[in-house]
Amino acid sequence: MTATADPEAAANELMPLATYLGSVLRRLVALPPLDLDLTQAYGNVLAGDVTVPHPVPAFDxxxxxxxxxxxxxxxxxxxxxxxxxxxxxxxxxxxxxxxxxxxxxxxxxxxxxxxxxxxxxxxxxxxxxxxxxxxxxxxxxxxxxxxxxxxxxxxxxxxxxRAGELLAVGQVIAHRGAYVTPAMVAAIASAGIGHVVVRPSPRVVIVATGDELVDVGRPSQPGQIVDANSHALTAASVEAGALAYRIGICDDDPEGLRGLLEDQTLRADLIITTGGTGTGPGDMVRRILSRQGAVEFTDVALYPGAALGFGTVGAEEVPVVCLPGDPGAALIGFEVLVRPVIQLLAGAEPVFRPSVRAHLLETISSPGGLREFRPAHVAERRGGGYTVQPLAGGPYTLSGLAEANGLLVLGERVTHAAAGSTVDVLLLDRRR
CATH class of the missing domain: 2.170.190.11 (Molybdopterin biosynthesis moea protein, domain 3.)
Incomplete structure (x- = not known):
């Protein structure tokens, strides 16, 4: 990749994304394990290895x-x-x-x-x-x-x-940190195992904030914005393996927001808010939650959407992640921060999406000092390797994400990536 350092980057006080992610993930632990009937375990993450107690088949x-x-x-x-x-x-x-x-x-x-x-x-x-x-x-x-x-x-x-030819006694048939799949259920059942110890799916509550928000079903008027975020983040949470609950829209009312979040701590393992993370006069989420001291807002070297919040709310100290209000920035924030948090709470390993190195098909530029995640279409090349076609990014990230099957990653020191260079791409595993 051709890379040039932005002269303004040295003076940039934004926290590097890797540093921020590490500080957040170190504060979290996986949810306590529970014993489930095998028929109920699909989609959960195993809390320990599953070994074969009896040979399969049991006889010749x-x-x-x-x-x-x-x-x-x-x-x-x-x-x-x-x-x-x-x-x-x-x-x-x-x-x-x-x-x-x-x-x-x-x-x-x-x-x-x-x-x-x-x-x-x-x-x-x-x-x-x-x-x-x-x-x-x-x-x-x-x-x-x-x-x-x-x-x-x-x-x-x-x-x-022959006896034990398919599964031998003591063989590990499912590893800790893996999601239980239908084929895994079949293998575990074949071994005569009826219960497995798993981590529960995290319960995630999604709240969109802002006086300007209106619900879907009607076009917005001046002074109004249709709430796309709570719907999108609910879907993204389900795709990440969570049990997601969309609360909807909360006005910029300090007492109303505090009361809503307090109520949701009784049924949530994680709360996601969207909107109000900036420093403008209408950014109530940052103003309200930062005053309580348990939620810290950080300007991260991330593009799009630099302002992120993380902390806990309520006596139960339920983790809360605060994402920007722009839909594209909110979804990128979900991918780089919330999705790993959900995976960690679920006990999944690894917590990050898989990535590949891909041949860039089009020359692009990127803002210096920021790690950019740009929607892209990645394809396997005949004979091996991958190619990646950049899609709409920046203020048009949302439209690009609707077509993307990957996220092209450009580092903080990269302002120019030439066609033909090799770049990192996160693989989005959403089914189409």
Whole structure:
């Protein structure tokens, strides 16, 4: 990347984003774990590794429908003779014939043993007879009932699963810090585990502040702004794995705001406010919460949206994050600050989105002294690697985010990035 230092950056008193993030995240701990029924655990984060207490499968079993046999009894099958599936052969031995001495289904439980020249008809999942070391697929035979002709011999060991082949005792099948997925539920249930210890999904309350705000459903008039933030941040919180509650709009009334936040501490693990974080005459959130001493507002070297607040409210000391009122800046603030906070409270590892290095397709400029997060479209290149196309940023970040699947990151000392240079891109994993 071509980078030039902004001469004003040295005099910039803004706190570096990495420093600010570290100071916030160090003050938080994951929510206390709880024991959940496996059917309720989906979407939660595991509080500890899950290990296999019993082998899976618990016994040698047929993996397919067919005939369980001894391989030495069928080894000569298919070397000569004829069958429509395998072509014609001249001379030599004919297909192997075995006696079918019984049928075994998945619910069979009595142990049985094979004798030379015999086989069992088996269903997938059935216990394997003692002495059997191969299961012949049905379509490789004449599908006989009392006797069966085997036209082709599988390799020894095919068509069956040995005890513990899928999951061995003591094997870690799910790691601490991972979100419980449907496939993980299946693996845990297969191991006979009915409960897991997880971190609860954080309960997040979202409040938009400002006398100028009106709810969606009507166009704004002079002196009015439609509240997009509380809706967007609620959706973003759900996407991050939280249980999100949109409170809506709170006017710039000091007592009303204090009372609202106090009430929400009873049901929240995290409160997000949006609007009022600046130093203007109408920025009531900063004025009110900073007076109480438990919320500190910081001007961070972040573009867009430099003013962020973090602290606690109420006797329960519930964490609160205060984001700017501009919708684009609020969503960027959510990505770089609130989302990691939610992940930390949930016990997820890692807390940050994955990132890649990508080939920049278009020359762009960036404000010096600020770490810019610009909406972008990232794509995999044929043959490996990634390309990234910048989208609308700055005051138009919101429109860019609506199309983005990544966030292009430009450091504080970068004022110019040329097409063809390599840049960092955070991958947004929202499903489309």
């Amino acid at each position: 079993q047929a993996a397919i429908d067919g005939y369980a046999a001894r391989w030495e009894d069928i080894a000569a099958a298919g070397r000569a003779g004829s069958h429509p599936s395998f072509g014609s052969f001249e001379g030599g031995p004919r297909p192997v014939r075995l006696n079918v001495v019984g049928d075994l289904g998945a619910a069979s439980w009595r142990p049985v043993r094979l004798t030379p020249g015999a086989c069992f008809s088996v269903a997938a999942g059935a216990p394997l007879p003692l002495g059997a070391d191969v299961v012949v697929p049905v379509h490789w035979t004449d599908q006989g009932m009392a006797n069966v002709e085997v036209y082709h011999a599988p390799k020894r060991g095919q068509g069956l699963r």
